[in-house]
């Protein structure tokens with residue numbers, strides 16, 4: 040007798056595999072679980088503004104593009120302008136987005152996060168570290184761009200920023 044080589048799960052014609060699982064709750068989708076962080080590549084007179092983080096301890100002393108977390112319901116560029124105003128005391132003007140979404144691992148208590156970066160202008164004002172977020176600020180030129188210890192998620196954007204800087 041010839042035996043049909045069929046998967047027993049599919050041997051019965053009445054069987055239908057279940058449809059792919061869908062998230063029924065919008066708060067469970069990966070988009071809303073990801074914390075979006077925005078950063079500004081502020082360039083003035085051929086130099087890039089870099090900020091040295093004061094916290095949390097593993098990031099203390101490392102450098103980043105100024106910015107921060109996007110609040111729920113807030114646009115990325117609104118968050119960028121707000122965070123820079125809070126952290127630096129100046130109002131920046133975002134020009135255009137550069138690079139892509141750069142994911143970075145969650146801190147133990149938080150969700151997965153990604154960084155988005157905009158080229159930005161500083162029409163006027165002198166940025167100063169505010170809100171205890173940063174230890175110091177530096178204007179970096181092409182020859183000093185790689186001389187600071189950048190946080191990993193910011194590094195991929197430096198290639199696109201460098202041609203806008205002078206030595």
Ligand SMILES: Nc1nc2c([nH]c(=O)n2[C@H]2C[C@H](O)[C@@H](COP(=O)(O)OP(=O)(O)OP(=O)(O)O)O2)c(=O)[nH]1
Nearest residue numbers: 076078103104106107108143146172190191192193
């Ligand atoms: N720019 C940048 N941020 C990073 C990296 N890795 C990493 O965990 N972060 C985190 C640090 C912050 O939690 C977040 C940036 O948002 P933020 O500047 O508003 O951070 P924060 O800690 O002051 O915010 P909060 O928790 O006090 O609300 O992204 C990285 O490589 N680059």
